[in-house]
Amino acid sequence: MAIHNEMRTIILLILFLLSLAVSAQQIRVKGVSRVKPEDKGSYILSGVMPGSHYLLVSGEGYAGLSLLDTRRGRLRVISGEPGAGYEPAVTADGKRVLYRSDNFENNRKYSSVYSFNIATGDKQLMVDKERGVLPPVVSGDAILLKSDMMMRVEQSGKILLKGTGGETFLVIEEMMPVLYRGEERRPLMPNGDGFYIWASLSPDESMILYNYQGRNTYICDTSGKVMHDLGLINAPKWLDNTIVIGMDDRDDGHMITGSELVYYSLQEKKRRVLTNTENRSEMFPLPFGNGKKIAFSTDQGEIYVMKIRVR
Numbered sequence: 001m002a003i004h005n006e007m008r009t010i011i012l013l014i015l016f017l018l019s020l021a022v023s024a025q026q027i028r029v030k031g032v033s034r035v036k037p038e039d040k041g042s043y044i045l046s047g048v049m050p051g052s053h054y055l056l057v058s059g060e061g062y063a064g065l066s067l068l069d070t071r072r073g074r075l076r077v078i079s080g081e082p083g084a085g086y087e088p089a090v091t092a093d094g095k096r097v098l099y100r101s102d103n104f105e106n107n108r109k110y111s112s113v114y115s116f117n118i119a120t121g122d123k124q125l126m127v128d129k130e131r132g133v134l135p136p137v138v139s140g141d142a143i144l145l146k147s148d149m150m151m152r153v154e155q156s157g158k159i160l161l162k163g164t165g166g167e168t169f170l171v172i173e174e175m176m177p178v179l180y181r182g183e184e185r186r187p188l189m190p191n192g193d194g195f196y197i198w199a200s201l202s203p204d205e206s207m208i209l210y211n212y213q214g215r216n217t218y219i220c221d222t223s224g225k226v227m228h229d230l231g232l233i234n235a236p237k238w239l240d241n242t243i244v245i246g247m248d249d250r251d252d253g254h255m256i257t258g259s260e261l262v263y264y265s266l267q268e269k270k271r272r273v274l275t276n277t278e279n280r281s282e283m284f285p286l287p288f289g290n291g292k293k294i295a296f297s298t299d300q301g302e303i304y305v306m307k308i309r310v311r
Contacts, residue, residue: 025265030307038073042301046085048288050094058085065099078116087135098136139167170201190220204241230264235284242266245285256299259283
């Protein structure tokens with residue numbers, strides 16, 4: 001009888017610990033503060049700099065790209081070129097910012113890609129006025145560059161020999177996610193024909209996050225098998241391997257009428273609301289500060305940083 005009671009106690013303890021593990025997927029908001037740029041301008045949040053207190057911001061229509069110091073509001077201009085703020089990429093070491101700039105000649109769009117060295121301020125031209133240039137994609141410190149005419153991977157300024165890199169890249173080609181791993185090119189259509197947006201790899205590179213047809217957001221594995229239906233979460237981003245953050249925005253067909261930040265816990269299989277404000281539309285959240293903060297912008301061009309705790 002004593003052994004039976006002891007075993008029962010152990011089982012109950014295990015179940016209790018498991019319940020704690022499941023419930024440990026909630027985000028607690030510790031505080032929200034506004035970052036005021038020194039020029040008092042309006043900006044779009046474009047990216048974050050890993051391991052630092054700097055954000056990447058852009059002007060209206062993604063014109064230009066600048067570093068924004070979240071502590072002092074100081075701005076450092078990286079580029080003033082059109083399109084520079086649309087999906088810039090940062091190497092994992094935080095040393096280089098990659099961005100694309102656009103220009104039109106005879107009603108045809110040509111794009112270039114530049115690498116900006118944070119330490120020196122030097123700018124390197126990597127792709128010069130080509131057609132069909134995709135935004136640069138980073139895996140660690142390796143960079144995938146692709147246009148209608150070429151595809152190559154670079155690291156520390158040196159072109160890697162084809163097939164020698166073990167990096168994994170995810171891009172959107174013709175509105176479809178495509179996974180590049182070594183010499184393999186793997187097109188994916190986990191939900192069938194249609195257009196896919198906001199695709200990204202999980203931090204451990206085992207899952208793919210994406211939005212299908214501008215409707216629901218999903219997660220599939222790297223073979224294209226759908227694993228999770230997250231519901232309505234726009235502009236989704238991985239906070240870590242188990243939590244996705246995003247926004248629930250509403251409009252009247254012409255302008256944004258409201259937007260709140262939301263998140264989804266894969267372990268709980270539940271969507272929760274992070275913000276609930278009547279006078280502010282929170283949009284385009286990005287993980288920041290080693291997962292301890294979330295940066296976001298508003299429809300009024302304001303930049304905010306939210307301190308969080310995952311428990």
